[in-house]
Amino acid sequence: MSGFTPDLELNQNEIVKQVERRYERIVGISFTISLLASIALGVVFWQGGQTQAEGALLFVVLGGLGFGIVAWGKYLVPQGPYVQEREELRSPADEKQAFVESLERGESLLLRRSFLVKLLGGAVGAFGIITLFPFIRSLGPQPKKMLYVTNWKKGSHLVRPDGSKVHVSELEVGGVLTVFPEGHAGGAISQTILIRPAFQDIVTKPGRETWGPQGYLAYSKVCTHAGCPVGLYQELTQQLLCPCHQSLFDVLSGANPVFGPAPRPLPQLPLAVDSKGYLIAQSGYNEPIGPGFWERA
Amino acid sequence: MNLEPIEWVDDRLGTAKFTRKSLNKIFPDHWSFMLGEIAMYSFFILLGTGVFLTLFFNPSMATTVYHGSYTPLDGHTMSQAYASTLNLSFNVRAGLVMRQMHHWAANVFIAAIVVHLLRVFFTGAFRKPREINWVIGSILLILAIVEGFLGYSLPDDLVSGTGIRIAYSIILSVPIIGSYAASFLFGGQFPGHVIIPRFYSIHILLIPALMAGLLGAHLAIMWHQKHTQFKGKGRTEKNVVGVAMWPAYALQAGGFFFLTAAVIAALGGLFQINPIWLYGPYIPYKVSYAVQPDWYMGWLDGALRLFPSWEITGFGHMIPAVFFPAVLLPGVTFGLLILWPWIERKFTKDYEYHNLLDNPRDNTWRTTIGVAVITFYMVLFFASSTDVLANFFNVSLNLVLWSFRVAVFVVPVITAVIAHKITKEASAVPGAGRPRKAMVIMRSDEGEYTTVESPGRPELELKHQAIHGGEPMELPEEERAHKRELGEPVSVDNEAAFATASPAVVLAEEIGERPSGGTGVFRIPRAAGSGGGLFSPRGSRPNRVDNDEANGKDGDR
Amino acid sequence: MSFHKKTVGRLLVPVALGVAASVAGMALFSQGASAATLSSSSVAKGVSSVTYGGTRGSSKAPITTLKLNPSTIKLGHTLFVENCSSCHGDAAQGTSRAPNLQGLGAATIDFWVSTGRMPLADPTAQAAIKPPRFNRSQTLAIAAYVSSLASGGPPIPQVNLGAASLSAGEGLFSTNCAACHTITGVGDALADGVYAPSLYTATPTQIAEAVRTGPGNMPRFGTSNLSNQQVADIVKYVKYLQNPNDAGGIGLGHVGPVAEGFVGILIGLGALMIAGYWIGGRAH
Known part of the structure; x- marks a missing residue:
């Protein structure tokens, strides 16, 4: 321990005692602090517990023990160095x-x-x-067609997480909503993101002329990369960003991946408006949703 | 001393010789040998806190409506797993501190394993005869990472639930068996109703049992083979120089366990980790931005972000994009890690036993490769927070991602070149990295100048002597045991001196000696030229080591 | 181990210091705890009598509209001409540099001006939160002037937090807001150089305005998507996130495992390696 200057007038025996007493004192203080902190910890528990006090007191209890024991083992018992032969590992x-x-x-x-x-x-x-x-x-069951289908069927009403149907008048332009097929609200596989970027019908890709009535677009919310919910809609740039690995999809061009690791566009759900003005699905998704797998061509 | 219990046990098990040898076992003394101990103690703390948590955690995905004391989630429907974690955190005495200690201990555990692994790698401690322990250690690292991920997933909160979703996609991506493996593990389509209970039994039963067994083997092999040591005074390939197991090492190691527990307790009580109450229960259509896995999975998450959108299709099949960064990369990583001793041997053709460690600077190529590989994984690790970095430094996310895609290849090359240059130069300088000693220029009466190396700072020398002694010697009991084996007469004259000798005595002796430079009152004969203190040999010194062999490269102090 | 009298005397000093330190530490933390209890009890006042999704305990409307004083329109015009018209045009009709503000409603104006985003220093980057240039009455005057030019757009909402449910707010926040602003409200970078700002400095009115008007890249949430009651619930939860229950200790910025990893490695393993360096030997 540095900073210790023994009285050099003493004889060696005295110095030994003095030095050892000093180390003993350090170890003793350490154990005493630990003991007192244990008592304090007991009081804290008795009073109902408080996380920070518990952590701090445990630190003092365990640290006092640890420091004292190590100091004992380091300063009050012989350190050697000792030497020992290694026995031959190999057998004769x-x-x-x-x-x-x-x-x-x-x-x-x-x-x-x-x-x-x-x-x-x-x-x-x-x-x-x-x-x-x-x-x-x-x-578990064999996968069979599990990965190819969702609960979306022809004529499924779009419902909110609470199960209420979505009327065509309800979403603001620039608004976004997570929807499910009626009867399956909250489902992990069928979750779909409904966006309304414009007042007019939107065509995102050839063959999808009727899929976006009154400016509504719906895409699978399951990322084609690793399956996270693509819940992050950037309204000004009309992009969907996946919060997990930052794949970026372009909303107006059929959710094509434009940046990041996602390999495929988000499948688009063909929408229609029923006679009462509620949004329905023209059909289910026409391709498997979510990340890839071996059997998928 | 009451010999009765010793007799009782020895009569039945015959343990005296083995335990005597164990008590007298010599452990080489170097701070870097403590890293594995940190990992082991963290493992013990994980077992202890983990058992506590199992008393209150309910691993069920059945839903419940929460009406507990955390009011912001009052009335929410959530899994029993999540609700019981809330109760554990808010309504169980010491529950939160235990939960947080468990999580911090896991973070520290894996960090300590990694640092321990790096020490073993860079010093070449994995070489013959220690390849088996290298393999066991590598498997322990893999198990620890899997175990950590499972534990992180158990509370079924929003952030960890998203992690399970990604894990499902990764399992799904494995060619041929992926969809079956995913369906079997999750009991059907994600999320199913069984994944949390299954993770739970794997987390608390299967992997801990495997780890405990492997850890036991790891330690037993280390014990049997004896620890490696750095080159230095009196150290050879054929001996071990250090402190004795009993009592010095036992006290130091035992105390270190408490210190490890103390640091983890401080983290557990003062630093909030994984505040699942702020994350809310996992609901598949909800997601939070800035979701990251725990640090030891960061490199995988980073790889998932950086890997391009390549998906291979053909012949009616698909290899999904996540397969390459999330299955192939870890497979190759751990494969190369496990096989490293044999890979290195392929190039070095070194079939010798190695009990003396390399100084990393002396093995240029291994150090260079190691630095490059670490850098690669560190870049991947930082890539797992591209969004956080972009936000923090206020730059475009796209720019950050592209920078990382370049950096992951360029930065390892740069660090490798630097490491290569440094190791090459350092290995050519004798005594590099040692405390420098002043050169004293002396002028003789005739006006002749000579340069002499100063003896070094006296107080530092003294302290070092006091703590680390001088010439290595054999423990008295071991010496006597050897003599008995050889049928030589046994003297016990140095026993009294041994019993009281401590660093304090050595220090006091040195201090007492200094002013006069001559004899103190209790002057004890010492070996010529070195501070042997009270341990100076009285009898023979059969194990007096050959300095030349050990000091060939490293030089003596 | 035996101690001499003198030793015992010397022992007392550090022991007393240690105890004092632990007591002080406990006092410090228990203060934090009592603050946490306080805030949760004030929370309880708002929601204790209600369940999630039910009524909110107060019969008052969750959101009321701030009536703008028509007599301030003149002042608003003056301020607008001095500070805004160079980009947005003399009658807020928009120019090539800045959009038309007519018909966007008072809430839009109030949000952009009261958060300091407007007037804008650098039109190429995303408008950042700054200390506002105008005081409250000046801001409202500008809003009054612009909204007097054309009808339409949401008015300035005033949130009655007493009528809001914290737990309902959590459910709505995690569904609608967490994907961008993160579940703890700390915010994060989005694609192409834009970002979802931290919610930690937002006032109730600003939060409600942002929800209703969808500033910048943020989607708009109309009354048929989120009711006034639901907006008030979200506001209440965001206000809670500004000072959440950090029962576990230091919150580490609420950024999650990245910060935790650094603390675990640098502080946890770091401290232990220092301890190991003390216990173990050095190079010989």
Whole structure:
């Protein structure tokens, strides 16, 4: 410990005592502080607990113990350095030889009945595979068409998260809303983002002449990159940004990816207006929504 | 001392010899050898706090309407998992501090593993005979990262739920088996009703058990093979120089556990981590901007952001864009990591045992490669916060992203070149990095000038002596045990001196000695030229080490 | 271990200091805690009697319209001509440099001017929050003048937070606002150099104005999309986010795992490495 200048008039024995007492004192103080903090911690718990007080007092309790113990181990017991021989890791050659002989003796005894060995292997293997099968098959259903379909069907009403239908008059130009097919409000797969960039019908791509009635556009809200909800609508630049990995989609050109890692446009939901003025889907999505997978061409 | 319990155990297990050897085990003493200990202690703290959390956490995705004490979420429908995490945070005594300690300990745990791994890498400690432990350690790192991600996901809050959604997409992206694996793991289409309970049993049962087993093996192998040591005074390939297990090392290591716990407790109580009450419950159509994973997943998130929008289709199949950064990259990363000892050997053709560590500056190529690889992953890590950086520095997000796409290739090359130059030059300078000693110019009476190296700052020398002693010697019991084995007479004359010898004694001795430069009252004979203090050999010194062998490259002090 | 009398005496000083420090620390933190309790109890006053989605306890309208005094139009005109007309034109009809303001409503004018975004220093970058150039009555005068030029657009809302529900606000905020402003309201960079600003300095009126008028890249939320009640709920939650319940300690800027990672590595592992450096030996 620096800054310590012992009285040089003392004889060596005295100095030893003096130095050791100093270290003992440091360790003792450390343990005492820890003890007192433990009591304080008990009081805090008794009073109902308070996170910051608990953390700070735990720090003092544990830190006092740790500092004291380390200081004890560092300043009050011999440090060496001590030396120790490393034993040879490798076994002596005759040991190895004996081991190989033992192994081979047993092996030859077993292999004498090699047919039984094979049969044993086959029986154990079969048991293993057979028991694995129900385990794996019970974990979940086969994917089948799961990744190709959503709950959107021809004529599905667009509803808000609370289940209320969306009327064509309800969204401001420049407004945005998350919608679902009626009966499936809140669904993770069918979630769709409804945007109204203009008063007029919008054509985003050839073949989609009727998909955007009265300036409404609807895209799958599941990012084609890693599946996050593309909930970030930049109204002035007419772009959708995915908050997870910053893929940027151009709303007016069919949600084409213009920046970032997304490989495909967001699928567009063809919209129509029913006789009462509520928004409906002309059909479901015409392609699988969300990120790619092996079976998808 | 009461010998009865010792007798009782030894009669039944015959442990005396093994435990004696264990108590007298010598641990090389260097601060960088403590990094693995930080990781191990964090693991213990994770186990302890984790058990506490399981008493209150309910891993269910069944919904409930919350009417607890956190009023801003009053009346919300949420999963039991999320609701029980809220209750744990607000209504359980010490619940929040435990939860936060658990999370901080996880962050520190993986950081310590990484730093420990870097120490092992750069000093070449993975070389023969320690390849097995390198592989076990690498697997522990992978398990720790997976374990961390699962734990982060359990509260079912908005931010972690988005993370699970991305994980689903990543599993989905694996060729051939992806859609089946995703459907089996999630029990159907995302999000399903089983993922939180399944993550929970993997998080609290499967992976911790694996990790505990592997950690045990890691330690047992380290114990058996004995620790590596840096080159230096008295250190050879065939010995270990350091402090004894009992009591010095046991106290230091035991105390360090408490210090680790103390730091994590301070973080847990004073620094808020993952305030899930502000994030709200996970609802699939909701999302927050600026969602990032915990730091150890950052490089994967960064890779996902930087990788271009390449999706390969053909023959009726698709390899999705996320496959390359999120499956292939980690696969290659961990594959190369695990195989590194063999990869390096392919080039060095070095089949020797290595118990003495390399100084990183002496192994130019390994250091260069290591620096380049670290830089690569650090760039990826920073790329996981492109949005935060763009916002903080008020530049365009697009510009930031493109800069990172370039930087991820350019910056590692730059740092590699710098590392190569520095290591090359430093390795050519003898004694580089050592405390410099003043050169004293002396003028003799005849007017002749000579240059002499000063002995160094006396108080620093003294302190170093006091703490680290002088010539290494064998522990007295071990010495006697050897003699008994050889049938030599055993003397116990230095026992009394050993029992009281401590750094204080050495320091006091030095201090007492200084003014007179001669004998103190309790002057004790010492080995010539070095501060052996009270440990000066009385008897033979069978393990007196050969200095020349160890000091060939590094030089003596 | 035995201590001499003198030693015990010396012990007392650091022990007393340690205890004093812990007590002071506790007092400090418990003050923070009581502040947190206070704010949550004031929160409770607003919502305790109501459940999410139900009535809000107060019969008063959640949002009322601020009536602008027609006598201030003249002052507003003067200010407009002096400060705004060079870009927006003499009658706010717009020029090649700046948009037409006629018919945008008083809320739009009030939002842009009261947040200091207007007058604009650099027309190429996104308008940033600055200290406003005009005081409240001057701002309202400008709003009165511009809205007198043409009808239309939302009026200036005044939010009655007593009639708003905090928990309903959380649900609406996380659905409609968090995707850009982040779930903690800290804001973040969007594509092409624009950003969603931090909500930490916004006043209730400004929040409601932003929701209704959709400034810049922000979408507009009309009354059929979000009712007045819902806007008031959102405002209440945003005001809560400005001083949220940081029960866990220092909030680290509410930016999430990035800041946490740095703290964990630099402070956590850093402190432990320093401890390790003390415990372990150095190079020999």
